[in-house]
Amino acid sequence: MEPHERIQAACEFLLQSPPGEINDVLNDVRNIISDDELLQEGIAPALKKYNLAQFITVDVPETNHQSIISEAARLSVDSEEGQTQERWLDPRSMKTFVFDHMALEASDPQPFEPNEEFEPFRTALQKASLNYLLGHFYDGVSSTFASQTTPNQYILQIVANKYNPTNFWSGRWRSEYIIDLNDHSVKGSILVNVHYYEQGNVQLSTTHSISIMLPPAIVTASPESAGTKILALIETEEGSYQKSLNDTYHEMSEKTFKSLRRALPMTRSKLDWDKVLGYKLGAELSSSKGTFATGFT
Known part of the structure; x- marks a missing residue:
């Protein structure tokens, strides 16, 4: 494989790195490339793309x-x-x-x-989002921006990471909302990534879209009141999605995974493992006798 092909493959691996494990992936692909200078130069765009997306x-x-x-x-x-x-x-x-x-x-x-015209509402959203983090996210981080291209449009982003390599799992919650006071809407998405890798490799990657129409009473309210009420709407949506994920996990555990295997073998009776061991030992002894007989013929 040519060097540029190896770099391209390394970039694809990096972009699929589970939360908090990109350094582990980077160390693995370093062994494939065997050229740190070429590796750093070649993967720089992929690292940037990964950091922005995550x-x-x-x-x-x-x-x-x-x-x-x-x-x-x-x-x-x-x-x-x-x-x-x-x-x-x-x-x-x-x-x-x-x-x-x-x-x-x-x-x-x-x-x-900043643009002082839009700063009061942005600051109110920021304050409300920080209060929301305290109640719902462990070590969460939020950023609230006034759009650089569209007046009266704001971008709220939330991310929370939880890494537990000792128990072989990691996870990341990301959510992003565009609050547009021009058309009285909140549109956004929630992205969840979880990786379990104890004696296996299981990943969950899910995306959920959200669209909320803001009542006129919220749009015309003071920035502080509007910010609090908008975060309350977001809290309701995210709470509902979290509950749906929990319900899905429960159903998978109780129904989906169990349906993938037989509760009993085709004989419809449980195996007597002591007898199975006896059968295996008897077969091995029989095989050994046959070998000895052949050897002395």
Whole structure:
């Protein structure tokens, strides 16, 4: 296989990495490529694509919180030298930073000037989302953005990770909502990835779409009231989806998995394993006798 083909294969493996296990996958493909310089150069676009899609979180310099790396956070900033630099926005601290997709580190924080017209509603959504995290997500992270292209449109993102390699499982919850005050709607999706790998390899990957029409009373309310009520609607939708997942797991355990195997063998009676062992031992002894007889003929 040519080097570029091996790099392409490595990129495909990386993009399918389970939550929290990309470094393990990277170490495995390193053995395939056997050229760290070529590997780092070749997989850089795939790592960036993975980080954006998975809502990778990063510690924001000069703060005590994390922010989400996503398309909504991406900015193109003109430097003093006239070159365009890619930076990432943390809307909570109103800072931009440079992000290293390989090391997963942020650096060079700089202040960001928001559009003051849309900041009150964005701040209200941000406050409501942080309160929502405290009640429902373990170590969750949220980012709330005002759209850079559409006035009165806001993007709310939530991600929560849980890694338990000791017990061979990991999981990630991602949700993203576009709150559009122009057409009074909330549209979004929930993405859940779970990986179990104790003596096997089982992955759950599911996507659920959500569409909510906002009542006029919410749209015309104060930013603080509207933000709280919108998060209450999101809470209801996410709670219902979580319950449906739990019901599905229960049904799979009680019905689906059990239907994949026979409760009894075709004789409709349980096996007597002591007798089976006796049959096997007898067959082996018979075979041995036959061999001895043949040898001495």
